Amino acid sequence: MKNITIIGCGVIGAMLAYELSKCRITDGLEVTVMEAKSDPAMVATGASLGVLMAVCSAKARGTLVRLRLASLSKYDRLISELTEQTNQDILYNRNGLLNLYRSPNAETTARSLIEIRRKQGFELQWLEHQKIIERFSQWQAEGGLFSPCDRAVHPPQLVKALVSAATENGVKFLWNRPVKNLEDISSDRLVITSGLGSNPLVATFLKNQTQDLLQPVGGQAVRVKVPNLNLKAIVHAENEDGSDINIVPLGDDQYWLGATLEFEYAPLPRQANVTLLLEQAIAWCPTFARAEVLETWAGDRPRPDGFQSPILGFVPNHPHMLIATGHYRNGVMMAPVTAQITKDLLLTGDSDLPWRPFALKS
Ligand SMILES: Cc1cc2nc3c(=O)[nH]c(=O)nc-3n(C[C@H](O)[C@H](O)[C@H](O)COP(=O)(O)OP(=O)(O)OC[C@H]3O[C@@H](n4cnc5c(N)ncnc54)[C@H](O)[C@@H]3O)c2cc1C
Numbered sequence: 001m002k003n004i005t006i007i008g009c010g011v012i013g014a015m016l017a018y019e020l021s022k023c024r025i026t027d028g029l030e031v032t033v034m035e036a037k038s039d040p041a042m043v044a045t046g047a048s049l050g051v052l053m054a055v056c057s058a059k060a061r062g063t064l065v066r067l068r069l070a071s072l073s074k075y076d077r078l079i080s081e082l083t084e085q086t087n088q089d090i091l092y093n094r095n096g097l098l099n100l101y102r103s104p105n106a107e108t109t110a111r112s113l114i115e116i117r118r119k120q121g122f123e124l125q126w127l128e129h130q131k132i133i134e135r136f137s138q139w140q141a142e143g144g145l146f147s148p149c150d151r152a153v154h155p156p157q158l159v160k161a162l163v164s165a166a167t168e169n170g171v172k173f174l175w176n177r178p179v180k181n182l183e184d185i186s187s188d189r190l191v192i193t194s195g196l197g198s199n200p201l202v203a204t205f206l207k208n209q210t211q212d213l214l215q216p217v218g219g220q221a222v223r224v225k226v227p228n229l230n231l232k233a234i235v236h237a238e239n240e241d242g243s244d245i246n247i248v249p250l251g252d253d254q255y256w257l258g259a260t261l262e263f264e265y266a267p268l269p270r271q272a273n274v275t276l277l278l279e280q281a282i283a284w285c286p287t288f289a290r291a292e293v294l295e296t297w298a299g300d301r302p303r304p305d306g307f308q309s310p311i312l313g314f315v316p317n318h319p320h321m322l323i324a325t326g327h328y329r330n331g332v333m334m335a336p337v338t339a340q341i342t343k344d345l346l347l348t349g350d351s352d353l354p355w356r357p358f359a360l361k362s
Contacts, residue, residue, distance in 0.1 A: 002030055004346060005187035007179050007201070008194030009035035010045040011155055012324050014162040015335040016193060018082075019343045021169035027347065031171045032187070036178035036197065041159035044195050044331060047299020049221060049256050050155040051246045052333045053236060055122045056099045056147040060113055063354045064308075068330065069120060070353065071337035075151055078336060082161040085168065090157045093234055093249060097150035100132075100141040100237040100284060110145050122149050136231065138285050152234045152248050155332050182321065189346055192315070192323045195302040195331075202323065205315050206360065213311070214326055216265055216300035220273050221258025224291040229253065237284050245280045254294065257281050268298060303328040310334060312341055312355045316362030322346065323360065 344351035
């Protein structure tokens with residue numbers, strides 16, 4: 001195998017290109033990325049808040065949890081490596097994540113998660129209401145789980161650095177190159193990392209699939225300025241209606257708030273539901289009543305329809321074609337481990353990481 005073509009340059013395609021670029025010389029690979037847009041990260045990745053929440057996630061065990069924890073564990077080193085190579089700024093929050101709870105019953109479940117994560121090698125701390133007030137001031141919560149290891153990264157800045165580093169290492173990026181038909185590409189291996197754009201590309205290869213492989217699930221977010229809030233950690237909280245909100249500090253008194261979860265499809269661009277997001281934030285922290293809205297946007301998450309998220313591995317009956325998509329709400333979170341698995345599959349045909357549960361079945 002000599003040539004590898006990656007289709008799509010969101011966070012998944014860019015991370016894979018970078019990973020492959022590190023072994024390009026020794027393995028004699030020619031890696032090309034074909035992207036439909038004029039720049040990277042202009043679709044789901046550009047809308048993302050970049051929260052890397054693996055340790056604090058309510059799901060305690062299972063293959064997906066194992067992959068998420070493995071992915072998170074790669075991030076600190078990845079960011080140092082990229083910053084050193086490219087000299088570019090990548091906003092990366094190492095101040096931990098505070099997961100807030102309103103229900104007094106939350107403590108029992110939280111304590112059992114703390115014990116499970118401890119055995120998995122990750123720290124979590126339970127904070128009583130009073131401790132939250134002392135450490136984080138104005139938050140209206142019964143209690144919270146503080147996770148020192150969870151992170152947030154600025155997705156477009158991350159992808160820009162990945163593309164710069166991969167380019168320097170010899171990967172070729174072709175912009176404004178929408179792929180219409182996979183059979184038009186002559187390459188030893190193809191990897192489909194085109195998010196929602198994967199639907200038409202794979203349709204002809206999945207004969208038993210009657211509906212689209214991926215469904216768009218909308219999300220809206222806002223950037224606000226809140227003087228004197230002084231929040232350093234990322235905050236995640238479940239709202240009373242079962243939805244959740246992330247609050248991501250950006251520096252200079254600015255924060256991202258989001259994102260909504262919308263299953264009813266409406267074409268982009270859409271109006272962001274600023275009022276809803278602000279009300280949710282105010283319910284947890286009244287200081288958000290002073291928020292000045294600086295920017296609003298909406299995006300679509302690629303969610304597998306009838307398959308487990310994400311979709312990894314070989315396209316059935318086409319061993320030279322691989323797919324890495326459908327990361328739904330966790331594409332930035334899962335990008336490093338997805339790139340590792342896909343690289344292993346490209347170079348050796350298998351991976352020590354668990355990928356088979358996420359493979360398409362013929
Ligand atoms: C509002 C919102 C908030 C989110 N917050 C988070 C978060 O906090 N943490 C997290 O981990 N995830 C989050 N996500 C999810 C995350 O954004 C996605 O899972 C992730 O970006 C998917 O990356 P991707 O590379 O697969 O897809 P994309 O970013 O969509 O990239 C696919 C690329 O393929 C290109 N393409 C498509 N078709 C073709 C074609 N035929 N030929 C060539 N190129 C093509 C597209 O132009 C695009 O650049 C959020 C998503 C949204 C919408």
